[in-house]
Amino acid sequence: MLVVLDTNVLVSGLLNGAGSPGQVLDLLLDGHLNLAYDDRIMGEYEDVLARPELHLPQTQVKEVLNYFELSGLFIDAETLSPLGFPDPGDLPFAEVFISSNSKALITGNLRHFAPLIEKGLRVISPKQFLDEY
DSSP states (O other), rough: OEEOOHHHHHHHHHHTTTEEEEHHHHHHHSSEEEEEEHHHHHHHHHHHHTTTGOOOOOOHHHHHHHHHHHHHOOOOOOOOOOOOOOOOOGGHHHHHHHHHHHHHEEEGGGGGGHHHTTTTOOEOOOOHHHHHH
């Protein structure tokens, strides 16, 4: 199953493997899910996960990101209108989600993706995803 993973879920999953984000991350790393991504998403992952205040072991971060690049699906995403998106930084996730025909965009910030939700697209929280998976 192809999914798009918002950065907040990845960060939460790495910080707390026992929570819902951690369980979603485990599904990705165990090969039960495939990640759709583009260069913008991978760049955001790299930038955010390198923040010193997160205290994430950079070896682990590199292993996870390398795995995503090797096992995931790189998408050449089409541009969407930014109207309705409160944070333009979320557009790459929405664009990859739409362009890849992913089954879900998994995020901890549902309100950031209101234009997709209003269209009935599957933008869900990690817990909702696990409940339905």
